[in-house]
Amino acid sequence: MTVLQSPRPLGVDPYSTAVLLDPYPFHQQLRAAGPAAEITEHGVYAVGGFEEAGVVLKDHRRFSTTGGIGLADARKPGANFRPLNALLEVDPPDHTRLRSVVNRILSPARVRQWRADMERDAEQLVDRLLDQREVEAVEQLVEAYIFKVFVDAVGVRFDRDAILAIGAMSFNQSGPQNQLFHDAMRRAQPYLQWFEESQQREHVQSTGLAAEFFAAEDAGEIGPGIASNLTRTFVRGGMDSTIAGIGSTLMHLSRNPDQWNWVREQPSRARNAFEEGTRMETPFQVTYRVTLGDTDLHGVHLEADRKVGVYLGSANRDPRRWPEPDRYDAARNTQGHLAFGGGEHNCIGQMMARLESECLIAALARRVKALEPAGEAVWRPVNQMRTLDTLPLRLVAA
Numbered sequence: 001m002t003v004l005q006s007p008r009p010l011g012v013d014p015y016s017t018a019v020l021l022d023p024y025p026f027h028q029q030l031r032a033a034g035p036a037a038e039i040t041e042h043g044v045y046a047v048g049g050f051e052e053a054g055v056v057l058k059d060h061r062r063f064s065t066t067g068g069i070g071l072a073d074a075r076k077p078g079a080n081f082r083p084l085n086a087l088l089e090v091d092p093p094d095h096t097r098l099r100s101v102v103n104r105i106l107s108p109a110r111v112r113q114w115r116a117d118m119e120r121d122a123e124q125l126v127d128r129l130l131d132q133r134e135v136e137a138v139e140q141l142v143e144a145y146i147f148k149v150f151v152d153a154v155g156v157r158f159d160r161d162a163i164l165a166i167g168a169m170s171f172n173q174s175g176p177q178n179q180l181f182h183d184a185m186r187r188a189q190p191y192l193q194w195f196e197e198s199q200q201r202e203h204v205q206s207t208g209l210a211a212e213f214f215a216a217e218d219a220g221e222i223g224p225g226i227a228s229n230l231t232r233t234f235v236r237g238g239m240d241s242t243i244a245g246i247g248s249t250l251m252h253l254s255r256n257p258d259q260w261n262w263v264r265e266q267p268s269r270a271r272n273a274f275e276e277g278t279r280m281e282t283p284f285q286v287t288y289r290v291t292l293g294d295t296d297l298h299g300v301h302l303e304a305d306r307k308v309g310v311y312l313g314s315a316n317r318d319p320r321r322w323p324e325p326d327r328y329d330a331a332r333n334t335q336g337h338l339a340f341g342g343g344e345h346n347c348i349g350q351m352m353a354r355l356e357s358e359c360l361i362a363a364l365a366r367r368v369k370a371l372e373p374a375g376e377a378v379w380r381p382v383n384q385m386r387t388l389d390t391l392p393l394r395l396v397a398a
């Protein structure tokens with residue numbers, strides 16, 4: 001009979017500002033603690049190895065999303081929970097049914113239709129910024145681009161301050177009720193009604209994905225109320241994540257001129273550059289599952305009804321899977337990285353995120369000879385997300 005170990009206790013708070021700003025020493029400790037550890041501060045399990053993370057993500061019968069993908073267990077009374085996400089926080093077979101409808105709406109053919117517009121928007125934006133030479137790339141380049149192309153594609157209303165405040169709320173809400181959470185909730189307060197209304201039928205554009213969710217609801221393919229829930233999920237899940245991934249990629253490219261030259265030789269390599277950027281600075285650092293019964297993970301016993309944090313950011317730098325994991329190498333074979341999750345709930349918007357990033361980075365590669373740091377890149381502490389606050393860049397025209 002195999003003797004199961006208990007998860008090793010870890011006294012580090014992964015939601016402390018120090019860890020959020022530099023999560024990598026914590027990740028090392030987590031991986032060294034074995035297949036699963038216990039984060040004593042929050043009473044949850046944590047998994048940081050690549051292989052173990054894959055096991056948890058791919059086994060919904062043991063590790064379910066129905067307790068919510070954040071730290072709190074949505075099933076417990078008083079968990080102070082937002083409305084559950086109709087796609088992400090349900091298990092098969094309900095998940096499978098809804099996912100097949102959304103897959104049809106967000107098909108590869110549909111994503112390809114956006115390419116021409118996204119390329120044109122990227123080129124126009126880069127041309128405008130080139131006159132300036134120095135830019136704050138998070139706001140002027142990446143946010144400006146995603147706020148245009150994503151909002152057009154999904155067909156929702158746009159207000160920059162509101163979108164930023166809602167994003168900060170979403171990704172701090174999935175952690176503990178620390179100062180970051182309270183600050184983000186306060187900041188979002190004036191926009192909550194705006195956000196609620198923006199997902200309703202009368203406020204969405206007739207040409208975007210959101211209108212198609214409502215059409216599917218009218219056709220009875222999805223239940224009442226699901227279209228606005230999906231629209232909410234897309235707005236919350238699809239914008240900040242892509243901004244984070246492109247920002248980090250540009251930071252690494254600006255620090256590695258040889259890598260930038262490699263991308264410039266063939267601008268379609270922008271896609272590899274982005275994959276490597278999201279592997280290294282995984283936007284969703286952690287997602288949660290709940291154990292549906294007593295179980296084990298590679299010889300470690302996990303009790304029933306406990307939350308398990310799957311540290312995607314740590315798995316993506318696990319040296320057992322990635323040679324020289326802390327080195328940015330745009331030419332690396334990144335296949336199988338977990339920045340877009342894994343298993344049934346793997347990111348449904350990943351093709352769109354890849355297209356957006358490819359269009360923007362390739363437009364830069366065609367027009368910018370040198371992409372240089374023009375100051376310190378500053379990380380923004382967010383409970384669930386690794387994202388830059390500011391990235392000053394000098395753009396030298398080709």
Ligand code: HEM
Nearest residue numbers: 087088237238241242245283287340341345347348349353
């Ligand atoms: C770099 C950009 C992105 C990253 C890193 C990212 C990451 C992820 C991850 C890790 C998951 C799985 C979460 C889990 O298993 O708990 C996920 C799911 C999801 N993502 Fe993304 N995402 C990105 C862009 C997008 C975009 C552009 C959209 C919308 C167009 C989107 C919509 C969704 C949805 C709806 C799900 C839930 C899928 C399901 O449960 O079946 N994401 N994403």
